[in-house]
Amino acid sequence: MAEAPRTATAPRWTTAARIAALGVFLPEERRTTAETEARLAAENPRLSLPKGLIERLTGVREVHLRPEGWQTSDLAVAAARRALAESPGPIDLLVFGSASQDLIEPATAHIVAAKLGIRAAVMDVKNACNSLLQGMQVAEALIATGQARRALVVSGEQPSHAVRWRLDSSAQFLRSFPGYTMSDGGAAVILEASDEPGIGVIGSRFSAHSEYWDVGTLPTGGSVNPHAVGGSYFDMDGRALERAFARVGLGIFHDTLAGLGVHPDDLDFVAVHQVALPMHRRIVELLGVDEARTEQTIAAHGNLASVSLPVQLHRAVQGGRVRPGGLVALVGLAGGISLGVTVLRW
Template identity: 50%
Template sequence: MKARITGVATYLPQRTMTSAEVERRIEGYVPYRGVVERLTGIRSRHVAGDHQQASDLAAEAARELDHAEADLLIFASASQDMVEPATAHIVAAKLGLSCPVFDVKNACNSMLNGIQVAEALILSGAHRKVLVCSGEIPSRAIRWKVRDRTEFVNSFAGYTLSDTGAAVLMSADPERGIFYRDFSADSTAWAIGTLPGGGSTHPRDPEYSYFRGDGRRLKEAFERVGPDLFLNALKRTGLTWDDFAVVAVHQVALPYLRFLAKVLDIPDDRLVVSLPEHGNCASATLPLQLALGGWRPGDRVALLGLGGGISTGVMLVEM
């Protein structure tokens, strides 16, 4: 028995914001015009309505799938509605589901890890149809009032972020599904990118409610980890990237995507470049690329995850 991805759906809020609009919204420090798009390649990103929560985006995506018979719901996201209860309960209530639920959280790898957990539970026989969903609203953690250049640099990663909902339906299948997965982490780098507020360290101070990170150090941390996790997936399966209809890669900036694709030797025609028009969709990035990609049932797809903390993951799937 295998765990097969039987459905993928995304929800993109109608409101969008260009990089030029992002720069105009910043108060205090005035960045060089065009710097966000020049450094990231992002032209536009999605912004949830003020009335929408992370659970709403996840539920909107899930409604596009045949989720009624799901016997488990996993909410896998870097965002959440509130500290307690698990956002999965709120999503399930909005969908009218009465199955067991829980949250999985690991920065931009949350969705990939949620799929990993769902696969394990399907293979164990505990569940047969699992809905894994995400609602990312990182726009709520963007710093718009900036004192100086140093604070702008520390807040820069936030200006790449985009609000997105995603859902993946997984079912037991005797023939095809996930056939390879591997994950790693270098947790010594956890402090490079953080959203520190709301936990026990900074429970109430609003100053810690904004995303902060050093993009240069984060890039260096991923370079230290190296590409072996991804290349070993090919070596151990005897496949090449040409054997995949889609190679979905988490995307934060076009220069780093090009660098990673060159290191891994991924053909351009296998990549789904979602970043310019959709921004950094956090853990919803990989499902978004599957939804945009040109695959058919029976095709192989590769999911390559990169997350703060830092962690990496790879999953090879026969759809």
């Protein structure tokens, strides 16, 4: 019998950290799905690629593209400046949590700190689309133990560089499919010690099912393929990934809420990582939450990777759907595969 996946953070009611500010940056330049398919057709005249397939399967209409010459750190910095303008003050910890990075070394957090002019302890946290959520987990834990007071957790996602335009076959098109729906963007969260009991992060739970690590990869830059032989492109079996998540299930969400004595109906807002519109609707149904308490972003903004959750939360706050005292859940789903749930009182 396989060993049950270990859970990283036990839920608790004692709050250590609260979100003091959110900042997001979505580039103005966009590429429509129709433009994506037109380029694929032009660059692969020998292949018969079904027209309209990408939007039919995913619901994605367009994606964001970074400004010319920008790096992942620039996207993170743009979002961080907005968060810092909302909540100015000293930062003693900077965590860069992203599936993307500027370089293998040094940590991209150093580059972000230098561009912001911040002197603080820094680190990178990487776990695919859960990177920023788990960056928040690390920052909250360090605040809880008194090792930090105010942490800036940032992400810059730049998956546009990993889109495969030249294809050998229709099969390769399907394995490269995720890249055509992914967006560039930046997000920033300022976490600070919570001086008001019950306000802030009240519980988190994370799990991993690492036997599925090879279902989806971006296989370059490490010891397996250090010099990017064959390029640096997404390679994913989408159906296998969907089957893997179906096997794993979303029990972690219900377990987290049960441990906190919270019912799904108690939640004012639920942010869920989104990779495709049909899948998002199925996940919301499985979570047992009212879809009206979620924010659908996948159609207009594509898959924003680890930037997805803060963008949804930021929109809900700006729209008045999350108010002081409201309960919020952040639900992360990532390749690898891993899941994460963070519950906070705003």
